[in-house]
Amino acid sequence: MHSILVQIQVVYALVLRETRTRFGQNRLGYLWALLEPVLLIATFALLYRILGRSVPDRLPIVPFLTTGFLPYLLFRETSARAMHAVEANRGLLFYPQVRPLDLILARTVLEIATNVLAFALILVTYMLYVGNVDVADPLQILLGLGLAAGLGSTLGLVLCAWGVFSSAVERIHGPLIRPLFWFSALMYPTGQLPLRYRNLLTYNPIVHCVELTRAGYFSGYRANHVGLAYPFVWILALGFLGLLLERIARRRLVLS
Amino acid sequence: MITLQQITKTYRTSHGTHVVLNKLSAEFPERRNVGIIGRNGAGKSTLMRLISGAELPDSGAVVRRGRVSWPVGFSGGFSGSLTGAENTRFVARIYGMPVDRVLTFAAEFSELGEYFDMPVKTYSSGMRARLAFALSMAVDFDVYLVDEITAVGDSQFQKKCRLAFDERRDRSTLIIVSHDMSTIRNYCDCCAVLRQGRLQFCDTIDEAQCLYES
Numbered sequence: 001m002h003s004i005l006v007q008i009q010v011v012y013a014l015v016l017r018e019t020r021t022r023f024g025q026n027r028l029g030y031l032w033a034l035l036e037p038v039l040l041i042a043t044f045a046l047l048y049r050i051l052g053r054s055v056p057d058r059l060p061i062v063p064f065l066t067t068g069f070l071p072y073l074l075f076r077e078t079s080a081r082a083m084h085a086v087e088a089n090r091g092l093l094f095y096p097q098v099r100p101l102d103l104i105l106a107r108t109v110l111e112i113a114t115n116v117l118a119f120a121l122i123l124v125t126y127m128l129y130v131g132n133v134d135v136a137d138p139l140q141i142l143l144g145l146g147l148a149a150g151l152g153s154t155l156g157l158v159l160c161a162w163g164v165f166s167s168a169v170e171r172i173h174g175p176l177i178r179p180l181f182w183f184s185a186l187m188y189p190t191g192q193l194p195l196r197y198r199n200l201l202t203y204n205p206i207v208h209c210v211e212l213t214r215a216g217y218f219s220g221y222r223a224n225h226v227g228l229a230y231p232f233v234w235i236l237a238l239g240f241l242g243l244l245l246e247r248i249a250r251r252r253l254v255l256s
Numbered sequence: 257m258i259t260l261q262q263i264t265k266t267y268r269t270s271h272g273t274h275v276v277l278n279k280l281s282a283e284f285p286e287r288r289n290v291g292i293i294g295r296n297g298a299g300k301s302t303l304m305r306l307i308s309g310a311e312l313p314d315s316g317a318v319v320r321r322g323r324v325s326w327p328v329g330f331s332g333g334f335s336g337s338l339t340g341a342e343n344t345r346f347v348a349r350i351y352g353m354p355v356d357r358v359l360t361f362a363a364e365f366s367e368l369g370e371y372f373d374m375p376v377k378t379y380s381s382g383m384r385a386r387l388a389f390a391l392s393m394a395v396d397f398d399v400y401l402v403d404e405i406t407a408v409g410d411s412q413f414q415k416k417c418r419l420a421f422d423e424r425r426d427r428s429t430l431i432i433v434s435h436d437m438s439t440i441r442n443y444c445d446c447c448a449v450l451r452q453g454r455l456q457f458c459d460t461i462d463e464a465q466c467l468y469e470s
Contacts (some may be wrong), residue, residue, distance in 0.1 A: 017346050096309035096326060
């Protein structure tokens with residue numbers, strides 16, 4: 001019990017510290033982190049408008065892209081930040097109660113907070129624009145985002161621990177993650193796809209996070225072919241592997 | 257307070273495995289300030305990190321009773337881009353101390369003046385040492401692990417450190433590593449020599465000096 005309290009204390013201190021080191025001394029730094037996904041989504045929405053394209057089922061474009069991009073970005077950013085968590089904060093491991101896992105946890109918490117805030121920001125802006133917004137199940141949106149963060153965090157843990165043994169790991173992250181942009185249902189609903197392609201895509205756990213988030217936003221969205229069990233199994237498997245690697249890497253980690 | 261049981265620590269380098277500590281066992285006497293002397297590269301800092309728990313041994317165990325500090329030195333533990341005050345807040349939080357009280361104490365004890373609100377990367381090594389020292393003093397530890405730090409800072413600050421340790425002598429003890437005998441003479445009641453991965457305790461500091469210089 002005591003050690004859990006200490007860990008919460010440590011993670012809380014790390015989150016506060018991380019906001020400082022990452023976003024700098026002024027509050028505009030944090031605003032910029034929030035605006036980044038907003039701008040990305042706005043760009044794509046504009047592109048759709050200019051090209052005169054629309055989403056199947058006549059779904060409104062801004063929420064459609066938001067529910068796709070944000071889980072994906074949360075996964076991508078969390079995995080990248082978690083992968084570098086130890087390397088960037090090696091000096092903090094001097095304090096015995098600060099563990100590598102705390103560093104990863106703190107970065108995950110900060111990513112989730114930023115992402116959820118960006119989601120709310122977009123939603124509120126959109127609401128002011130169109131007048132009324134109907135969200136089917138806000139909790140399910142949080143579930144979709146939570147699963148995406150869980151996948152990012154556990155993948156980051158695996159890569160972070162593995163990175164202690166080989167510096168090549170860092171270089172595989174980009175090539176591993178970047179193609180997922182096209183295969184994560186960001187710009188198309190998988191329910192509309194031919195069964196063959198849909199089955200292939202559902203091997204990607206991010207697709208489940210995205211479609212769950214969408215089903216949480218649009219009532220009646222077709223998402224029977226996805227579920228939380230599949231990404232959850234991924235999280236368990238990656239988490240298990242990550243913790244195992246961390247146990248081995250822990251003794252190899254040189255502080256100075 | 258602290259017992260080391262059969263501790264082995266190796267580091268892997270590009271030239272193969274380097275054994276730093278080899279099945280080291282030791283029991284640190286209670287209520288005595290202990291100095292550990294050894295040459296550069298003998299494994300003093302490694303030993304400190306193992307005692308603090310920041311690093312883990314390959315095999316063996318470290319048994320700690322009471323609150324043991326982090327290795328107080330002038331290298332690790334600070335982020336250069338954060339100010340002294342921000343680093344202080346972080347340490348206060350991870351040790352569950354009231355942040356305001358620690359800030360006041362550290363600002364006063366470190367005598368950093370306006371530098372307290374400047375990024376640590378602008379500090380000289382003496383200033384870093386002063387901040388590290390002030391921080392460790394703000395948290396009440398039973399055992400202070402001090403890594404070479406007392407050699408830096410001007411004589412006035414050194415005097416202040418002496419006084420601070422004398423004051424809490426009945427509450428806490430010190431473990432100091434150094435390659436400088438006079439530092440150890442200044443602070444410690446007994447001394448151990450670290451060499452070839454072994455730790456040899458001596459009853460008197462003179463005895464340790466003989467052993468060290470032999």
